[in-house]
């Protein structure tokens with residue numbers, strides 16, 4: 001089974017997650033092939049598989065180069081639109097890699113093709129750009145309702161599930177979360193913690209489902225204070241949870 005997970009930083013704020021079992025690895029969303037190559041070389045590891053969450057280039061840019069050198073199994077969303085994918089996945093697909101089982105969730109919102117990989121074996125969720133710590137992905141292609149349903153799939157997972165997001169957006173997200181829900185004590189403490197980590201350039205991830213359910217406004221659209229603030233922002237009354245999500249997503253886009 002996979003016994004070790006580590007991040008390779010890429011570009012300005014991406015993380016390429018590396019999942020290891022002995023000398024074999026799987027990488028998630030390898031946007032930058034050079035970053036992966038130098039990691040593998042330095043540690044003397046071999047690439048067995050690639051997991052892709054969605055079509056954006058900062059997640060897929062390394063597929064072809066890594067394919068050429070390693071010929072790994074390459075998993076990703078169905079549709080045939082991402083070059084290099086060898087096994088197309090959809091809702092409830094189950095795959096086994098490095099003796100570890102993953103179930104696939106379709107999570108449209110950020111993009112329409114977005115999927116996430118959840119493993120109960122290792123209590124881990126690889127959620128791409130759908131869920132970030134303290135935030136969620138921008139709605140480039142999907143609707144607020146699609147994002148709401150996608151995030152719901154995550155918030156129902158076991159609370160101890162570790163959440164591996166693909167960007168270091170946490171601190172910025174928490175600044176916004178504090179605007180939306182200023183009296184949330186858990187959120188205030190988490191902000192301080194992440195601030196300290198980022199001051200010394202340390203990674204803020206993985207998060208957990210338990211923590212996200214307590215602090216992430218996009219998972220908390222039924223909370224009164226968040227609803228009130230969303231209504232103040234839109235100057236509309238009686239917003240339902242999906243409308244609250246739409247309002248705070250728009251608010252965040254302009255924050």
Ligand SMILES: [Zn+2]
Pocket residue numbers: 054056110129
């Ligand atoms: Zn993206």
